[in-house]
Structure formats: C-alpha cells, structure tokens
Amino acid sequence: MIDVKIREGESIEEALRRFKRECERDGILQEIRRREFFESQGARRKRKLSETLRRMKRKRLYSRYKG
Template sequence: MSEVRIGEKDMFETALKRFNRKIQQDGILAEARRREHYEKPSVKRKRKAAARLRKLARKANS
C-alpha cells in the first residue's frame, strides 16, 4: 500500500503530486489498468512472449 505522510505546513497539491508520483513508481496504476478487463490465457502468453522478445532485441542492440 502506498502512503504519503503530510506535514502540517504541506499544501494539498504538493501532497497529491507526491502521492501520484509514488503510485507511478510502485506500478499500482499500471496494474489496475491491466486488471480492468479479463485477459485470456493465450493473450497473456503472447503478451509475455512479445515482451521477452523486445527485451532480447534491446540487449542485442546495446
């Protein structure tokens, strides 16, 4: 669970920005978007295989 401590002098906007940044870094928003709709196992396998190929291609280009 992501949490941002707010001091007495902190403004709401800055606390919200820190919270949004923390959510992005933890990958919670991406996970929620991914789980929004059901993904068939065959589609999931294809997505993972494509990600693995992209990673190998990146390593080969470096």
C-alpha cells in the same frame, strides 16, 4: 500499499504530487489498466512473450552501443 503523510508546512498539492509519483513508480495504474478486462491464459502468455522479446531486443541494441 502506498502511504503518503502530509508533512509539516506541505500543501495538499505537493502531497498529491508525491502520491502520484509513488503510484507511477510502483506501476499501480499500469496494473489497473491491465486488469480492467479479462485476459485469457493464451493472451497472457502471448503478451508476456512479446514483452520479453522486446526487452531482449532493447537490451541487445543498447549493449551494442555501450561497449
């Protein structure tokens, strides 16, 4: 759980900005969007596989230019 305490002399807007940044970094909004609708086991497996393939493709592409 994200806990943002307002610092001395800090405005609400700055604290809210820090809170949003923490939520984005932890992937909370992405998780909420993913859980918004029911996802069957088969659909979940297919999504995970495509994410893995995309990650591997990106890694292979970057390693080609890196070294």
